Amino acid sequence: MKGQHSKKVITSAIGNLGKAINVQADMGSTPLVSQKTIITQSDESSHTSRQEKVIKLKEAVTLTQEYTNEIISELNVINEEVTITRDYADAIIRTVRGPLLVLNKDLRIMSANEAFYSAFKVAPNSTENRLLYDLGNRQWNIPELRVLLEEILPEKNTIEDFVVEHDFKDIGQKTMLLNARTLRQGPDKASLILLAIEDITEKKRSSMYTRSLIEASLDPLVTINPDGKITDVNEATVKVTGVPKEKLIGTDFSNYFTEPEKASESYQQVFKKGFVTDYPLTIRHAGGKRLTDVLYNASVYKDDKDNVLGIFAAARDITQRKQLEQQKDEFIAIASHELKTPVTSVKGYTQVLQNRFQKEGNTKAVELLTRMDGQLNKLTSLINDLLDVTKIEGGKLQFQEGYFDFKALVIDIVEEMQQTTTKHTLIKKLAPAKTVYGDRDRIGQVITNFISNAIKYSPHSKKIVITTSEDKESVTLCVEDFGVGIPKDKLDKVFDRFFRVSGLKQDTFAGLGLGLYIAGEIVKRHTGRIWVESDGSEKSPPIGRAALSSGRQGSTFCFSLPIKKGKRKNQTNTLVEEEIKHE
Amino acid sequence: MNKKTIMIADDDPGIVDVLTLMLEDAGYEVETTDDGQTVKDIKEHLPDLILLDIWMAGFDGRDICKYLKSQKLTKHIPLIIISANKDTEGIAKEAGADDFIAKPFEMLNLLAKVEKYVETGN
Numbered sequence: 264m265k266g267q268h269s270k271k272v273i274t275s276a277i278g279n280l281g282k283a284i285n286v287q288a289d290m291g292s293t294p295l296v297s298q299k300t301i302i303t304q305s306d307e308s309s310h311t312s313r314q315e316k317v318i319k320l321k322e323a324v325t326l327t328q329e330y331t332n333e334i335i336s337e338l339n340v341i342n343e344e345v346t347i348t349r350d351y352a353d354a355i356i357r358t359v360r361g362p363l364l365v366l367n368k369d370l371r372i373m374s375a376n377e378a379f380y381s382a383f384k385v386a387p388n389s390t391e392n393r394l395l396y397d398l399g400n401r402q403w404n405i406p407e408l409r410v411l412l413e414e415i416l417p418e419k420n421t422i423e424d425f426v427v428e429h430d431f432k433d434i435g436q437k438t439m440l441l442n443a444r445t446l447r448q449g450p451d452k453a454s455l456i457l458l459a460i461e462d463i464t465e466k467k468r469s470s471m472y473t474r475s476l477i478e479a480s481l482d483p484l485v486t487i488n489p490d491g492k493i494t495d496v497n498e499a500t501v502k503v504t505g506v507p508k509e510k511l512i513g514t515d516f517s518n519y520f521t522e523p524e525k526a527s528e529s530y531q532q533v534f535k536k537g538f539v540t541d542y543p544l545t546i547r548h549a550g551g552k553r554l555t556d557v558l559y560n561a562s563v564y565k566d567d568k569d570n571v572l573g574i575f576a577a578a579r580d581i582t583q584r585k586q587l588e589q590q591k592d593e594f595i596a597i598a599s600h601e602l603k604t605p606v607t608s609v610k611g612y613t614q615v616l617q618n619r620f621q622k623e624g625n626t627k628a629v630e631l632l633t634r635m636d637g638q639l640n641k642l643t644s645l646i647n648d649l650l651d652v653t654k655i656e657g658g659k660l661q662f663q664e665g666y667f668d669f670k671a672l673v674i675d676i677v678e679e680m681q682q683t684t685t686k687h688t689l690i691k692k693l694a695p696a697k698t699v700y701g702d703r704d705r706i707g708q709v710i711t712n713f714i715s716n717a718i719k720y721s722p723h724s725k726k727i728v729i730t731t732s733e734d735k736e737s738v739t740l741c742v743e744d745f746g747v748g749i750p751k752d753k754l755d756k757v758f759d760r761f762f763r764v765s766g767l768k769q770d771t772f773a774g775l776g777l778g779l780y781i782a783g784e785i786v787k788r789h790t791g792r793i794w795v796e797s798d799g800s801e802k803s804p805p806i807g808r809a810a811l812s813s814g815r816q817g818s819t820f821c822f823s824l825p826i827k828k829g830k831r832k833n834q835t836n837t838l839v840e841e842e843i844k845h846e
Numbered sequence: 847m848n849k850k851t852i853m854i855a856d857d858d859p860g861i862v863d864v865l866t867l868m869l870e871d872a873g874y875e876v877e878t879t880d881d882g883q884t885v886k887d888i889k890e891h892l893p894d895l896i897l898l899d900i901w902m903a904g905f906d907g908r909d910i911c912k913y914l915k916s917q918k919l920t921k922h923i924p925l926i927i928i929s930a931n932k933d934t935e936g937i938a939k940e941a942g943a944d945d946f947i948a949k950p951f952e953m954l955n956l957l958a959k960v961e962k963y964v965e966t967g968n
Binding site: 600603604605606607608610611612614615618619639643661663 | 864868931954
C-alpha cells in the first residue's frame with residue numbers, strides 16, 4: 264500500500280537525520296544528543312582542523328536539508344492521501360440518505376450529513392466540533408444514548424438496531440433506530456465512531472396504526488407463511504380459537520378447523536390463485552365444542568419485488584347469518600306446509616263437487632270447477648316451489664332415484680300440460696324409449712317447468728315444440744317456444760334464484776322466479792346439464808308487438824341427463840323435513 | 847254386498863271431512879279419528895284400509911304404522927300414509943306402509959289407490 268510505503272520512507276529519513284545531527288554535535292555547538300556522547304567526542308575535536316569541521320558541518324546541513332525535503336514531500340503525500348480519504352468518507356456520509364454522524368473518541372461531532380441536519384433540525388455550524396450531547400441546547404443529552412456510547416460501544420465496538428425513544432423539545436417525540444461502529448485508525452489508534460440514526464417514528468406510528476386496525480376488526484384475522492404456519496393473529500382470532508396468541512404463532516393454520524384438509528386446501532388455493540373469496544370453514548374452539556362457521560377471504564401479500572411473503576386471511580363469522588337463514592328457511596317450510604293442508608281440502612271439495620255435477624250432467628258447473636282445480640294446482644306448485652327452494656338452500660332436497668322410461672315420462676307430462684292451455688299446441692318430436700336413472704318426479708318437474716314457462720312467455724304464438732334426442736351416454740330434452748325470448752345479457756341469469764324476465768310489461772308475467780332455479784338444481788344434482796338458447800334482442804325483450812311479427816323468436820330450454828347411475832352427490836335420505844310439526 | 851270400511855286418521859277436520867265425502871261418494875263406509883291412540887287400539891271391527899296422516903297431535907304416524915304392521919291382528923290391514931311432506935314416499939317405505947298419497951292429491955288418484963288395496967287386501 265502507498266501509505267505503508269510512505270511510512271517506511273519516513274522512518275528511514277528520521278534515522279538518517281539522527282546521524283546528521285550527531286555530526287553537528289561533533290562541532291561542539293548546541294548539544295542535541297546525550298551529554299555523554301558530546302563529552303567523549305569533544306576530546307577528539309582538538310585533533311581536527313577547523314576547516315575540516317566546516318566542511319563536515321556543511322555536508323551535514325545539506326544532508327539535513329535533503330532529509331527535511333524528503334520528509335516534507337512524504338508528509339505532503341500523506342496529507343493528500345488523508346484528504347482524499349477524508350473527502351471519500353465525507354462523500355459517503357453525505358450520500359447516505361439516513362442521518363449519519365462521525366464522532367471522535369470524545370464524542371465530538373467530526374462530520375454530519377444533510378439527512379441528519381434536516382431530520383433533527385440542527386444547523387451545520389452549530390453541529391461540527393460540538394459534543395453530541397450539547398446539540399440543540401442539550402436536547403441530545405439522552406441518558407439511553409449516553410449508556411450506549413459510553414458503556415456498550417467501547418466494549419463491543421458495535422451497536423446494532425438499538426431503538427431509542429426521546430421527546431425532543433423542538434421536533435417532538437421521535438423513535439430512533441441506532442447503529443454504531445468504532446473505527447480505529449492511525450498509529451495511535453485514535454478511534455472514530457460512525458453513528459447512523461434512523462428516524463423510525465413514522466414507521467412505528469404506521470405500524471401501530473396498522474396494528475390497531477387489525478385489532479379493531481371483530482373478524483378473526485391471520486397471516487400465514489408459505490408453509491401454512493401462522494405468523495400473526497389478532498385478538499378476534501384468539502377469542503374464536505380459545506388459544507393464546509403466542510401459542511397460535513408458528514403452528515399450522517389448519518389445526519384450528521373441523522376440517523383441517525379443507526383448511527389447508529384453502530391456503531394452497533390462495534398461493535395458487537392469489538386469493539380466495541367466501542371460502543366456508545368451521546373454526547373449532549379449543550375450550551370445548553363451540554364451533555364458528557366462517558367465510559374466509561384471503562389474498563397473498565408480496566414484497567416490493569413481487570415475491571410472495573405469505574397470506575393475509577380474514578374470516579367472517581356467519582353463525583348468526585346461518586341461524587337467521589335457517590330460521591327463515593324453517594319459517595317458509597312451516598308456512599308452506601301449513602298452506603298445503605287447506606289447499607288440499609279446497610281441492611278435495613272442488614273435486615267432490617265436480618264429481619257430483621258430472622253425475623247430474625251439469626257440464627257448465629263441471630267446466631267451472633275444472634278451472635278452479637287448475638288454479639288450485641298453480642297454487643300448489645307455488646307452495647311446492649317455496650318448499651323446494653328452502654330445501655335446496657338447506658341441502659335437504661331429497662331424491663327417490665330409480666330407473667324409469669324417459670319417453671313415457673315426457674309423453675305423460677306433455678299430455679298433462681296440454682290440458683292447461685287451449686292456445687298452444689304442444690308438438691312432440693321424440694326419440695325412441697330410453698331407460699334413465701334418476702328421480703322420475705323431479706325430472707318430470709323440470710319438464711313441467713320448461714313447458715309452463717314456454718306457455719307463459721309465448722302468449723301470442725300457437726305452438727311449442729318438445730324434442731328429445733339421445734346418444735350412448737345421455738338423453739337430451741329441449742322445449743322451444745316462439746315467444747318473447749330473453750335478452751342476451753340476461754341469458755346466464757335465468758337459472759338464478761328469483762330471476763324473472765322483466766321488460767315493459769313485466770307485470771304480465773307473474774311468478775316467483777324460482778322454477779328455473781329449482782330445475783337447474785335438480786339437473787345439477789343428477790350430474791346433468793341445463794342451458795338456454797334465445798333470440799331475444801339485446802336491448803329490450805320483444806314483448807307483445809315484436810313477437811307478432813314474423814321471424815324466429817322465442818327461447819329454447821334444454822337439459823341433458825346421464826343415462827346410467829353415476830357418481831352423484833347423493834344426499835342422505837334421512838327424513839329431515841318431518842321435524843316440521845303440525846300444531 | 848257389504849260396504850268396505852275405511853279408517854281415516856287425521857287431526858285436520860278439513861281433510862277428514864273432504865276425505866269422508868270422497869270415500870262415501872265412492873261407496874265406502876268411513877270411520878274417522880283425530881287421535882293416534884284410537885288407531886293403535888283397534889281390535890274389533892277392523893277396517894279394510896287405513897288412511898293415516900303422519901303428524902297427528904302427539905303421535906308420529908310412522909310409529910303407529912310400524913306398530914300396526916308388527917301386530918298379528920292388524921298387520922294385514924292395508925295402510926296408506928297421507929302427508930303434505932314431499933318425501934312422503936320415503937317416509938312410507940321406511941315405516942313399512944303399503945302406499946302413500948301426497949297432499950294435495952287428485953281425487954281420482956286417491957280412489958284408485960284405495961280401490962286397489964281394498965280389493966286385493968282381503
